[in-house]
Amino acid sequence: DAGVTQSPTHLIKTRGQHVTLRCSPISGHKSVSWYQQVLGQGPQFIFQYYEKEERGRGNFPDRFSARQFPNYSSELNVNALLLGDSALYLCASSQRTGVLNEKLFFGSGTQLSVL
């Protein structure tokens, strides 16, 4: 079975542009979470989606948005890119939400560089 897949693997943008990152969860998983990992730091929670509804949001500006599709894949959109948005963006999937010890499985991430 394929794991969590993310595309693209690398991306270079300039300030002010917008970017869309994509994630396909493990087959059978209905929940997708997005994390931002700045170099040298741990991942920070951005969003969680379950059954196409937003179930959690981290402390990120409104320039960040996401959605989940009927097939449970997800997109993360970032508008008006800033240099500080340069980071590894990780997607994680799980079968459900709201269940204790629901394990998260992470993809390899999209490395975004903003110049």
Add this chain to the structure above:
Amino acid sequence: GEDVEQSLFLSVREGDSSVINCTYTDSSSTYLYWYKQEPGAGLQLLTYIFSNMDMKQDQRLTVLLNKKDKHLSLRIADTQTGDSAIYFCAESNSGNTGKLIFGQGTTLQVKP
């Protein structure tokens, strides 16, 4: 608030034991996790412990939890060069299982 802290770097010799430490602040933490990240890769779940447990052993990995001091440790027995990576401690509570709070990671260097 929620905060997780780890020491940044640990160097050991191959065959020795490694102990990576973590402290957290959220007393409502339900599960605590250890993830491994190799260069250019995502996060791999290594092990986890429920907050009402003191210890969990899984092959070469031993997790110790001191809930009173909010201190978590990961011991790797017989450390190998393939164990060189960044190790992240993370906590969650029952409020939102898609949201983990991560530490800043401990880089483990294993010398031959």
